[in-house]
Amino acid sequence: MKKTILSIFIAAFAVTAYAQESIWADHLDISPIINEDCSATFRIKAPEAENVILVGDLAKEGNITLEKGEDGIWSWSSAPLETGIYSYLFVVDGVRTIDPDNTYVLRDVRSEFNFFIVERPGEKCPFVSGDVPHGDLAFRWYDCEGTGNERRLTVYTPAEYRKDKGRRFPVLYLLHGMGGDEEAWISLGRAVQILDNMIASGKAEPMIVVMPNGDPAWDAAPGNGDNGNHKPSFQGPCGDEKAFIDSFGEIVSFIDSNYRTIRKSSGRAIAGLSAGGGQTMRISKKFNRTFDYVGLFSASVKDFDGGEGFAEQFGEDPELYFIAIGKDDFLYQENVSLRKFLDEKGYRYEYMETEGGHTWANWRNYLTVFIGKIF
Amino acid sequence: MKKTILSIFIAAFAVTAYAQESIWADHLDISPIINEDCSATFRIKAPEAENVILVGDLAKEGNITLEKGEDGIWSWSSAPLETGIYSYLFVVDGVRTIDPDNTYVLRDVRSEFNFFIVERPGEKCPFVSGDVPHGDLAFRWYDCEGTGNERRLTVYTPAEYRKDKGRRFPVLYLLHGMGGDEEAWISLGRAVQILDNMIASGKAEPMIVVMPNGDPAWDAAPGNGDNGNHKPSFQGPCGDEKAFIDSFGEIVSFIDSNYRTIRKSSGRAIAGLSAGGGQTMRISKKFNRTFDYVGLFSASVKDFDGGEGFAEQFGEDPELYFIAIGKDDFLYQENVSLRKFLDEKGYRYEYMETEGGHTWANWRNYLTVFIGKIF
Numbered sequence: 001m002k003k004t005i006l007s008i009f010i011a012a013f014a015v016t017a018y019a020q021e022s023i024w025a026d027h028l029d030i031s032p033i034i035n036e037d038c039s040a041t042f043r044i045k046a047p048e049a050e051n052v053i054l055v056g057d058l059a060k061e062g063n064i065t066l067e068k069g070e071d072g073i074w075s076w077s078s079a080p081l082e083t084g085i086y087s088y089l090f091v092v093d094g095v096r097t098i099d100p101d102n103t104y105v106l107r108d109v110r111s112e113f114n115f116f117i118v119e120r121p122g123e124k125c126p127f128v129s130g131d132v133p134h135g136d137l138a139f140r141w142y143d144c145e146g147t148g149n150e151r152r153l154t155v156y157t158p159a160e161y162r163k164d165k166g167r168r169f170p171v172l173y174l175l176h177g178m179g180g181d182e183e184a185w186i187s188l189g190r191a192v193q194i195l196d197n198m199i200a201s202g203k204a205e206p207m208i209v210v211m212p213n214g215d216p217a218w219d220a221a222p223g224n225g226d227n228g229n230h231k232p233s234f235q236g237p238c239g240d241e242k243a244f245i246d247s248f249g250e251i252v253s254f255i256d257s258n259y260r261t262i263r264k265s266s267g268r269a270i271a272g273l274s275a276g277g278g279q280t281m282r283i284s285k286k287f288n289r290t291f292d293y294v295g296l297f298s299a300s301v302k303d304f305d306g307g308e309g310f311a312e313q314f315g316e317d318p319e320l321y322f323i324a325i326g327k328d329d330f331l332y333q334e335n336v337s338l339r340k341f342l343d344e345k346g347y348r349y350e351y352m353e354t355e356g357g358h359t360w361a362n363w364r365n366y367l368t369v370f371i372g373k374i375f
Numbered sequence: 376m377k378k379t380i381l382s383i384f385i386a387a388f389a390v391t392a393y394a395q396e397s398i399w400a401d402h403l404d405i406s407p408i409i410n411e412d413c414s415a416t417f418r419i420k421a422p423e424a425e426n427v428i429l430v431g432d433l434a435k436e437g438n439i440t441l442e443k444g445e446d447g448i449w450s451w452s453s454a455p456l457e458t459g460i461y462s463y464l465f466v467v468d469g470v471r472t473i474d475p476d477n478t479y480v481l482r483d484v485r486s487e488f489n490f491f492i493v494e495r496p497g498e499k500c501p502f503v504s505g506d507v508p509h510g511d512l513a514f515r516w517y518d519c520e521g522t523g524n525e526r527r528l529t530v531y532t533p534a535e536y537r538k539d540k541g542r543r544f545p546v547l548y549l550l551h552g553m554g555g556d557e558e559a560w561i562s563l564g565r566a567v568q569i570l571d572n573m574i575a576s577g578k579a580e581p582m583i584v585v586m587p588n589g590d591p592a593w594d595a596a597p598g599n600g601d602n603g604n605h606k607p608s609f610q611g612p613c614g615d616e617k618a619f620i621d622s623f624g625e626i627v628s629f630i631d632s633n634y635r636t637i638r639k640s641s642g643r644a645i646a647g648l649s650a651g652g653g654q655t656m657r658i659s660k661k662f663n664r665t666f667d668y669v670g671l672f673s674a675s676v677k678d679f680d681g682g683e684g685f686a687e688q689f690g691e692d693p694e695l696y697f698i699a700i701g702k703d704d705f706l707y708q709e710n711v712s713l714r715k716f717l718d719e720k721g722y723r724y725e726y727m728e729t730e731g732g733h734t735w736a737n738w739r740n741y742l743t744v745f746i747g748k749i750f
Contacts, residue, residue, distance in 0.1 A: 030606060048468040050423065092470050093423040100471045103485050103597045103606055110478050112487070117603035128602040134525060138513040141534070150509060159516070162633075192599075222478045224567075227503040228492035231405060231478060258537075 031101035047072025056088030109179035132200035133159030146247020152220035158206040175272030181221035271295030285309035321349040328357035406476035422447025431463030484554035507575035508534030521622020527595035531584040550647030556596035646670030660684035696724040703732035
């Protein structure tokens with residue numbers, strides 16, 4: 001039997017020559033190991049290496065060097081960890097390497113890294129939704145006249161949507177940042193799990209969440225429409241960002257005509273992170289009777305269009321204008337300026353300031369807080 | 376500006392200490408480079424390495440050793456390549472490493488590898504669907520009484536489905552192999568692109584494709600319902616495979632009540648690869664008036680249940696009973712035995728024998744041929 005399994009493995013991979021030795025035989029059982037005290041033990045087999053470093057969430061104070069064992073396996077154990085989600089990768093003799101024994105890999109812009117989850121006894125990680133009703137996910141294409149192409153977007157519908165087919169639901173439009181795409185919020189942002197949990201616990205209304213691709217230079221995340229030439233970068237959103245913003249009404253129309261939505265401003269929210277926060281500011285001004293709830297997460301709001309358009313938007317106060325940012329965020333000062341402007345004009349907003357900077361840890365947090373306040 | 380971009384990058388990754396040097400600054404522009412003659416040049420920066428090997432589709436005759444340049448970048452160029460999709464990864468001093476400069480990464484069971492696409496001038500790769508109408512994709516949960524949990528499945532709906540809302544469509548149920556899940560056919564199998572292209576060129580009927588998770592030990596692909604403890608393996612399908620097979624009618628009911636389907640056997644096909652081919656054989660016997668079209672791709676059909684159930688299934692010949700396998704497949708002999716049995720009984724089937732073995736290259740090919748024959 002073992003031989004059969006091995007044969008399948010070798011053939012399925014089509015990396016025949018090296019497969020047996022490096023891919024199958026070398027697989028450690030589980031990595032990292034979460035110990036009983038919730039510490040994590042990292043291991044990588046690299047008998048020839050001179051130096052192995054761990055980078056990521058646990059290495060914020062500096063690089064962590066693993067220790068080499070006699071079996072050629074390098075290892076390091078952390079202190080006991082809090083419930084949460086953690087990122088990491090190895091650097092083996094200067095070469096970035098994802099953990100070959102960890103199934104869980106994410107891409108951020110152009111780079112892959114591993115993640116793992118810790119759940120302390122009796123606690124539940126808000127980014128895991130194993131035991132609550134699951135929402136569904138769709139990747140859909142819509143014709144966008146404004147940008148002149150078919151574009152891909154992601155739609156989350158809550159479990160209630162498929163269970164109660166007579167009911168209509170409010171919609172949150174949720175935008176990614178530079179170098180991101182329509183998959184960023186569901187992979188890096190754990191939006192599905194956050195929504196599933198918040199809705200199941202009654203802390204958020206069941207809602208549809210629409211995550212468009214906000215970079216007009218591309219129609220979709222890498223690997224979908226393209227032929228391998230998509231190299232995401234921090235230069236984006238490239239292309240004609242104005243075309244994306246000006247045509248945002250097309251997305252709202254597409255969703256309203258394909259889903260059981262509440263088709264008025266009290267049933268619509270929009271939020272975005274970083275560049276997507278800037279887009280949120282602009283879109284919510286341009287379509288100023290479309291969204292009653294607006295969220296700016298670590299938003300890029302440089303000079304905020306000289307204040308143009310705010311008078312119309314705040315003429316009839318939005319139900320919620322929410323601004324969140326971390327103290328160490330490099331966009332902090334831009335947000336100070338925006339708030340100063342809003343204060344001077346007497347435009348009402350809600351402000352949340354956290355520790356940390358321009359990170360997914362903060363954006364997951366802001367999303368959690370924001371969806372608890374809307375609808 | 377450059378400094379700002381860099382700051383975003385460092386913060387977003389939360390791999391602060393090492394990020395600047397190893398992740399951002401070290402990114403080569405594009406990898407691999409597809410040259411004008413359609414050869415591919417592979418590069419990886421590893422100044423301290425002693426040995427760098429390329430494995431994958433181009434290294435079938437043995438490992439390929441890269442050459443070290445004075446800049447610490449190892450490189451190797453292939454001969455001109457045919458139009459197609461290619462897999463690879465590096466082994467740096469014995470450690471498996473995905474290409475840190477290639478955005479395109481896939482997981483097969485527990486291991487990640489890179490891929491790239493070649494399109495020769497004037498040719499179109501059948502696994503790229505950039506210029507044809509795109510089908511939509513949904514990940515949905517259904518209540519499965521047979522296995523006692525909510526389970527996730529993937530649904531492809533063709534572009535025609537969203538454009539013609541009065542029309543009903545046939546359904547192909549498409550099953551994965553051992554260690555796979557509901558995402559295997561869309562990632563490794565390029566099913567979306569194959570369907571988009573075949574439908575756009577009129578070579579296949581517009582159809583819905585349903586890709587369930589056929590491993591009852593799990594409810595979904597890693598990272599969805601679980602808390603990080605899902606370690607796919609070639610031991611699967613583990614759990615109660617019989618429960619999955621016996622309850623397959625629940626999937627058909629779920630699809631028929633949620634999509635505009637053609638609700639009779641002439642509007643249904645089922646196919647699967649390897650272990651999923653064995654499931655296909657069993658499901659199409661058990662539900663023997665449900666599917667008019669059956670496809671066994673490199674199917675695991677050991678002792679084919681001693682022949683039980685075939686008489687009922689072939690009592691009224693299926694429109695198509697399609698068996699495909701590669702000459703080098705380790706399951707070849709099992710399929711010889713099955714065909715001998717079918718021949719002796721006079722049960723009609725169609726047979727396709729190809730070069731190669733138990734590979735996704737073959738399964739993508741078999742799917743392409745099969746969908747051209749059904750509905």
